[in-house]
Amino acid sequence: MLVYHPAFDVYHGAFRALLLLEHTPSKSMFADTLRIVDLYFVFPYLLAELDFPKGVGREGRRLAGVHSRFNSLPSPKVFLSQTKSLPRLVTSALVGKQLISEESLKDGVVARTDEPIPGDLLSQADARDVELATYLGTKIATVPLLGRKGLKERSKLMEFRYDPA
Template identity: 30%
Template sequence: MLIYHPGFDAYHCVFRMLAICEKLGDLEIEKARLLDFYLLYPALVAKMKLPRLLRPIARDAAAVANVYHDPGSPATMFRDMRHIQEAALRCIAAAGLIDVKRYENGFVTRTDVVVPDAIKGKITLFLASRQPISEFVLKELAAIPLGGSEGLKHRSQLMDHKYDFV
């Protein structure tokens, strides 16, 4: 039996990563991967170790029903998605939408290449259909530093942070 899941759909991942790039412009590859994961599984935001001021969103996040079901093991799913996320970012870089040199140095930096209006419209609809969590992910979570004991890696428990240079 074949079962579709957007976590393993390279084209859907390209779309989500493009949405992240359009909204944020410049961020670390690892942060882009984490934000992509939480756009795909918004209910898992409730399981993060959020700063006190951001905890009220956990109730909204927990109430979000994921039509593709949340993974049994978020860490395993995040690890399994890595190759697809990296391929999606390479595809966006090959299209000239993110800076290749910055990508090679571990960053996703949006270039001046224009995204067609039809795709921009789809991105807007995609993010609007996941409100208020998509706004929270792309504003509040994105503002949290990636590394360190209070960083996004530690708070998500999806990536090792012990040896981060802070």
């Protein structure tokens, strides 16, 4: 049986990446940060397990109470590891459309270019999507990725023990 799931859809992934980047103050983030916040976008209930930075937990716990419109994961860490190639496809597609910088991507940073997003693509996001993308972009994606209390350690989704301090 073939089942559609947006988490595996490159086009939906490109939409999510653009939505998250547009709601991040710098309009850029490390590729691994994008992988983590994208997982939280698709499965917001996973936010309940995040070690929130000071001052952002209340809203995060409220958003974590929102059930995923898609489904649940048996192991988020395994899922993130198994879908490692999907973000590469998404970023390659966005580079091809000149919506993110190829040069920044070589350094592991996904950064929006000045190229306008086609048509009314982002207007397809409903209010819930925008609220979640805004929270993730401004409160979670801005947390440093590496080091003590970095996003990798806080999320427990990626190995962090060997990161530079």
